[in-house]
Amino acid sequence: MIKYIILAVLQGLTEFLPVSSSGHLALANSIFNFFKEPLFYIVTVHLGTTFALVVFFFRDILNALQSPDSLKKISIVTGISLLFGFLGRDFFKYFLSNRNLLIFAFLVNGLILILANRRIGLGKKDKASFKDCFVLGLAQVVGMLGGISRSGVTISALLFRGVKKEEAFRFSFLAAIPVIFLAFIFEWTIEGGDFLAVDFGYYIVGFVISFIVGYAALFCLNFLIKKSRLDIFGYYCLFLSLLNIVLR
Secondary structure: OHHHHHHHHHHHHHHHOOOOHHHHHHHHHHHHOOOOOOHHHHHHHHHHHHHHHHHHOHHHHHHHHOOHHHHHHHHHHHHHHHHHHHHOHHHHHHHHHOHHHHHHHHHHHHHHHHHHHOOOOOOOEOOOOHHHHHHHHHHHHHOOOOOOOHHHHHHHHHHHOOEOHHHHHHHHHHHHHHHHHHHHHHHHHHHOOOHHHOOHHHHHHHHHHHHHHHHHHHHHHHHHHHOOOOHHHHHHHHHHHHHHHHHO
16 A cells, blocks of 8 residues: 555656656656556546646636637647657657666756746746747647656746746646646556556545645645745756766
8 A cells, every 4th residue: 555655645746846757757667666556556646636737727727718819829739749749659658768868857857947947037928929839839748758847847938938937837737738638548548557456445545645745736836936946846856867877
């Protein structure tokens, strides 16, 4: 039970905090060979964090569904992400399996966050433009690389584009929801997994824990961005990268 709880907590924390959930899971697995659990359990904890995202941004989702302009912008981000994500899927899988690339990616992710933190408070745009959405879509593709945080690189991209910090946080996650849901559906239907490989109670525990921790992580990230402390995660990623270089 303990390892399933650890996996749920790790998923909840790293899915939304800008430190790369896929990178953490791949790195942990390459070091400890500890998280090779039935894929259906992995899908379950992903579902928990996805629900946390929907609950946290529920009002924003309702508002976006009633706004043709928002729907067009989100469609641009989603289309770019799906196109390049599909074309580069084999490379993304290879990236996750290469520990050296992961270590380098964590280093790059840390530098991006530290530099982006200097842009917090300087943005003047209340809304992302269509050009910003194109850049955001490309940033979301970069975030598919293990060790590069999707939330971190997309929020950073909007900050570099001069979008205000509150809107950068909100729209980054709002535009990611369709891709996250489609990725979940892909894992569920295509990748499959043995549902009976884990006791049913573990699925419930994993879902609940990942939901609670994921929601708390979103609240924490929103608070730290408002306080202009995105660099905390940047320094953490630098430390993680350097630690793994020393331990190799």
